[in-house]
Amino acid sequence: MCGVTGFINPKFNEATEMQSVVRAMSSAIKHRGPDDNGEWIDIDEGIALGHRRLSILDLSQAGHQPMSSPNGRYVVAFNGELYNHLNIRSEIEHQLKNKISWRGHSDTETLAFAIEQFGIKKALQKFTGMFAIAIWDKVEKKLTLARDRFGEKPMYYGWIGDAFVFCSELKALKVYPQFKNLLDRESIDSFFQYSYIPSPRTIYKNIYKLCPASFIQVDAKTKAFEDIRPEIYWSKESIVRKSVNNLFNNEHEAIISIENSLSNAVRRQMISDVPFGAFLSGGIDSSLIVALMQSHSSIPINTFTVGFDQENFDESEFARDVAKSLGTHHNELRMQSSNMRDLIPSLPDMYDEPFADSSQLPTHLICKAAKTNVTVAVSGDGGDEIFGGYNRYLWAPRIWNKIKYLPYPIRNSLSDFLQLISSQNLDPLLKFISVSRPNEKLQKLAYATNKIKSIDDLYLNLVRTWNSSHQIVLKPGGLKTGKEKIFSLNDPISKMMFHDTITYLPDDILCKVDRAAMAISLETRAPFLDHNVFEQAWRLPLNMKIRGNETKWILRKILSKYLPTSLIDRPKVGFSIPLGFWLRGPLKNWAEDLLFSSKIKDDGYLDTTVIFSIWNEHLSEKKDWSHQLWSILMFQSWLESNS
DSSP, X not given: OEXXXXXXXXXXXXXXXXXXXXXXXXXXXXXXXXXXXXXXXXXXXTEEEEEEEOOOSOOSGGXXXXXXXXXXXXXXXXXXXXXXHHHHHHHXXXXXXXXXXOSOOOHHHHHHHHHHXXXXXXXXXXXXXXXXXXXXXXXXXXXXXXXXXXXXXXXXXXXXXXXXXXXXXXXXXXXXXXXXXXXXXXXHHHHHHHSSOOTTBOSBTTEEEOOTTEEEEEETTTTOGGGOOOXXXXXXXXXXXXXXXXXXXXXXXXXXXXXXXXXXXXHXXXXXXXXXXXXXXXXXXXXXXXXXXXXXXXXXXXEEEEEESSGGGOOHHHHHHHHHHHTOEEEEEEEOHHHHXXXXXXXXXXXXXXXXXXXXXHHHHHHHHHHTTOSEEEOOTTXXXXXXXXXXXXXXXXXHHXXXXXXXXXXXXXXXXXXXXXXXXXXXXXXXXXXXXXXXXXXXXXXXXXXXXXXXXXXXXXXXXXXXXXXXXXXXXXXXXXXXXXXXXXXXXXXXXXHHXXXXXXXXXXXXXXXXXXXXXXXXXXXXXXXXXXXXXXTSOGGGTXXXXXXXXXXXXXXXXXXXXXXXXXOOOOSOOOHHHHHHTTTHHHHXXXXXXXXXXHHOOBOHHHHHHHHHXXXXXXXXOHHHHXXXXXXXXXHHHTO
């Protein structure tokens, strides 16, 4: 795992000056690659590439970057891992009849040779892995930036004055001379809707996220930077359309196919020259990944989990039981509110732009705990989106089928009535419901059913923190709400899963994990995001993913081969924290210092009347506004750190 930086700016006159700038950019993300650094400069073309290296495969200088391809045409700076690089080496050796001498065994060398041998787009289509790559073509005078299929690794690009710049994290751009890009108002609107800024936007004007499964090319000869358009090299939409027309019709065949594809992905991702382990929550996804890892290992693998004192949020007992059953070497971290107070000040720098998924806190702490033992940690990320794990996939269609025949005004009145009921009054009504934290979920449902005209509206409300940025943002940027295009599929659940895969997964889940892990130089890997697994998963009929009240049906069937049923059949909890409780207690003073600072009014972004109202309702336990408050706190904390 590494960090990539660079720029194109022909106005530089000295190579030493260019090297100084790109080195400063790379130093800003040293945490992504503490083991080595390098720069490559072409003063005539005004291009500079920088790299920070976290050594995972081939720890020698044979893996040093930026790296030239064998014939010298291409120079690459690469962040990520190619899990199939040995297969690609074999293919190259076969084509060249073994007339090749490798310098080492790094996947970067394989990548550079593949680009030379197959061309950029075809090489990208061959790669199985996670990556963000900068490629300079000395012949065509073109820079190519590419990102992996699901967006596991980040790549930012854009303009600072006349310069075209790119990097793995935004903090590298902030040290570029003349950086003074303004905040993007529409990005602020998006942030308050989703608690993250959706691709391709960033918090800054003229700076963008490269979308997953795409690449851009910058022609340094013409300097026509404004004509840059991302090109897709692997289409999820095409894969889904093809797969749903070739569905499994035999459950036994489907189970074997999914298990084999997952097992192969896990085996590939266990290749490492440094110690590795796995995150284990005790849920279906992480338990299955750990079970498959242990089946490929002759010694106990290292597993890591985090526990809470609040029982409704604590899954550590389940993780402990799973680890014992599978025979792993288990490590458990207990999370206290004091850990939060110590960590919170570092979040703005860790994420570079406003980001308010509160599980960012335990995610970083468990990464920190894992780093004391391993350099690579495998996760179960992607299982929910691809195999139907979120509760909204179960409940949204059922709720819509119950209320869709009600006239629109009555629907809204029902939502308004439910929102008026206090949390205390709901408690006795919900105590017999067999889902975790039912009070919180019913309040979210009441909020989500407001002003909906279709199941798509209901889904979008369920994934939003604020239904509209107008509820909290003063002078919003004009971003339209409720008009997002939902990819058309035959059933609403599949539509939700696909939409989560292209939005929530890369911009929230994978961003959260990448920054939390790379802040302490830990590499994370996600076998569910092997594109072969994705393709097989979309061949499953919906009832092999969700059956009755059971989510991820097929994963449960596979896991039953490794674990007793008692460790599999339990309600989904999710990786969340007792945020509402902490904001009323140990984090209260910190929150009030931010929420009622004169600066929040002077900045002029947020409606302080709304803030005062929801804070008082939260303190009185009339409502749980923890997620909305966290979005305000993270925005204001970021703003104060970057003013």
